[in-house]
Amino acid sequence: MPLLSIRRRQVPVSLRTKHNQFRLQERCIEIVLFLCAALSIATTLSIIFVLITEAVYTIGPAKAFFEEVNPMDFFFGTRWAPNFKPQSFGVxxxxxxxxxxxxxxxxxxxxIGILTAVYLSEYASPRLRGVIKPFLEILAGIPTVIYGYFALEFITPLFLKPIFSGLMGFDVDGYNALSAGIVVGIMIIPMVSSLSEDALRAVPRSLREAGYALGSTKYEVCVKIVLPAAFSGIVAAVLLAISRAIGETMAVTIAAGQSPNLTLSPFHSVQTMTAYIVNVSLGDTPAGSIEYKSLYAVGLTLFCITLLMNVLSQAVMRRFREVYN
Structure with a gap:
């Protein structure tokens, strides 16, 4: 009789039962974790499916947005007026x-975010870092609606004062891109500082000590050694923060206004893609109309932009990532 079969028979039944129970539990945990991961993928694919079927090609008698509107007119048109006659869908x-x-x-x-990360990583004492970090977390947890009203009630009135308008020499609208951009910039500071600090702290201490051994100052070690070594992480943080700024909704809807003006002046009212989506989602636009379908076309465009930014950040991380042994 083979030795393996003898050993199997010698294992107590209780131990074999307990072993099988453990294997079943591990298998169930593995299945649950897989389903959680698959849920995110399924959600993303569902979003893509809805956007494409409503904007590009639909199944059924109804037409998708780009089946009624020329894509060239949409992407290169300079007038956005879906609710006025004649309608125009230049994005x-x-x-x-x-x-x-x-x-x-x-x-x-x-x-501000990168300099904050450098200070927390290289200059701040542990006690001071423990004070600053919670404030950054509080800043990240403030609802975006509050940021929007902060811009509308505090920042915009500052620009409307004669001392500022006379100094700049421009007429400032009550809703303007400058106020919205400032509050969105404040919103992305915690993200930039947190991700950049993680990248800076991941640089091995041996590189810093080597710089000090060669007679470098703390500033020289930070600028010439630590920052270049953490370049990939910082660039990825920058691109993710810009993606966050592009996708911001409520703050820019409140502060920037609802006027789709083709302008590069930060003192005039503008409308972003997210603000238009909010405007259509209020329920005043009839479902199934071309104006309603334009929501999906704008959403698909915004989705492609943010996807491109995220892919670019991953490519930068892979290209410039430093590997330390």
């Missing part, structure tokens, strides 16, 4: 408004 005003707000937010939030 460039929404596109420029979105990137104008996101660009202002990047100018405000990225430098």
């Amino acid at each position: 460039l005003p929404l596109f420029t408004g979105t990137f104008l707000v996101a660009g202002i937010a990047a100018l405000v939030g990225l430098p």
